[in-house]
Amino acid sequence: MNTVSGSAAAQGGDTRRPGGGSGETVAVVGAGLIGRAWAIVFARSGFRVRLHDQLPAALENCLATIGERLADLAHYALIEESPDTVLARISIADSLADAVGQAVLVQENVAEKLEVKRELFTQLDALAPADAVLASSTSWLPASSFTEHVPGRARCLVAHPTNPPYLVPLVELAPAPWTSVDTLARARELYERAGQTPVTLKKEITGFLLNRVQSAVLSEVFALYRDGYADAEDIDRVLKDGLALRWSFMGPFETIDLNAPGGVVDYAQRYGGTYREVAETAVAFDWDPDTIARLDAERRSRLPLESIEQRSAWRDRRLMALIAHKRGQPET
Ligand SMILES: NC(=O)c1ccc[n+]([C@@H]2O[C@H](COP(=O)([O-])OP(=O)(O)OC[C@H]3O[C@@H](n4cnc5c(N)ncnc54)[C@H](O)[C@@H]3O)[C@@H](O)[C@H]2O)c1
Known part of the structure; x- marks a missing residue:
């Protein structure tokens, strides 16, 4: 059911390309293992990244850690610009509203707890621009389990990365039954521009494809x-x-x-x-x-x-x- 198409996919994901993001903003919410990794993916392909976490401690050494990963990637020629240039596109947002206010895409990466995601998606829908795509990195939870109650649920879906997404390009797009066709198409286009290789699930299943x-x-x-x-x-x-x-x-x-x-x-x-x-x-x-x-x-x-x-x-x-x-x- 691999529906890969497009130039990035044909190359197995070309994660080095700067310019894919054209300076648009992606909000990365949750700055743990996966949130930091997503920040690298989007920043190196030219998106501005606003990184937010509810715990100030999680943000403390965040940019320094990301800088170290970028230096590794530069060593293997997996980024085309200098680590400093890529790092300069990532900034910390102190509030959720500030993080998502200008976003074309919100990538949620908080704890794998249904209640936490349910509550957060309500907030994201209220705070993000009306045309922003709201995507969750969840490894197992179907989008319908945490977006049913959300007024803008048509713009919500799962975009499950493979750890670490700056090395492994696969991203599984798993829409809920109410996710709009337009949201899915825009999500696919954004992840391809970020150099990832999206595949699309035709219906919901726990664990999506990769984990199954x-x-x-x-x-x-x-x-x-x-x-x-x-x-x-x-x-x-x-x-x-x-x-x-x-x-x-x-x-x-x-x-x-x-x-x-x-x-x-x-x-x-x-x-x-x-x-x-x-x-x-x-x-x-x-x-x-x-x-x-x-x-x-x-x-x-x-x-x-x-x-x-x-x-x-x-x-x-x-x-x-x-x-x-x-x-x-x-x-x-
Ligand atoms: N770790 C993996 O290999 C992996 C792979 C693919 C997908 N995922 C998924 O990515 C998500 C994050 O996983 P992780 O491994 O990065 O977890 P993590 O524990 O490293 O990070 C989660 C972060 O979210 C923050 N957070 C919690 N609630 C929040 C809220 N309401 N608002 C803002 N920040 C909040 C926490 O403070 C923490 O820093 C999970 O849904 C997980 O299933 C993980």
Whole structure:
């Protein structure tokens, strides 16, 4: 159901382009992990960003942290302007009204709590310009669950990023039944101008597309681990040295289409029965604490908790190098 179109999408998202935003303002509400990352996305593509958080403490070192990320991106040529030029487009707004007053798009990134989002969307609708798109970064909540009561609910939708959105361009646009066609089209155009790769859900479902696919993969790898078929390191290897090599540039449908001489029908005839058998005998993982504790012991023996931050920075550098590589490759 990937409905990617447009120039940014054709390139797998070209997140470096300055000028996509043409100086328009995006309000980023909630300055935690995802809000700060969105600020980078919009600022580097030329939007002015007004960043707001209800906790002054969350805003304290915000610009300095964003500056550090921008320096990393510059190192991998993932921004076209200097970090200072991009950073200068981001400013802190002390009040919600001030943040959203001039916005063409409001990107909400507050805690994943239904009541908090319900209340905030009421306020955003009252404070933002009448034609602004109101988008939530929620990972799991359908837009209808927190916008039904909002007078301007036709301009509300989910725009779920993948962490961190300044490296991973996918954004899932998930409208509520009452989101207008115009809102969806404008959202799509704004995220493409921001260099992201939007995909559109045709109807609501908890977890949207990405988290549901991730959920299916996690359920199977945990079940294999729970039932003692391999240790965690080898199961991880199945992805990183196996399936995910292809998946970093083509999807599973494209993959199977090329894995039988006659394409997808041929593939289904050859292997469909076996896949059906696997599905019928699978015992889904129910997130039982014993299996989690066993995995934790295995992971912690390889990576002590105190090294997680360092390892995360390594992961981000690897991701930047991969994205820089992908950018130089032809799509077809
Ligand atoms: N962390 C991820 O990997 C990830 C990925 C995709 C989407 N998301 C979604 O993004 C959203 C934010 O997640 P996060 O990881 O950045 O959380 P976070 O805890 O890092 O940040 C949330 C911020 O929102 C602020 N906040 C809370 N209520 C507010 C309000 N009413 N007004 C203004 N600010 C408020 C908090 O002070 C905090 O700084 C969630 O909906 C989450 O599901 C997270």
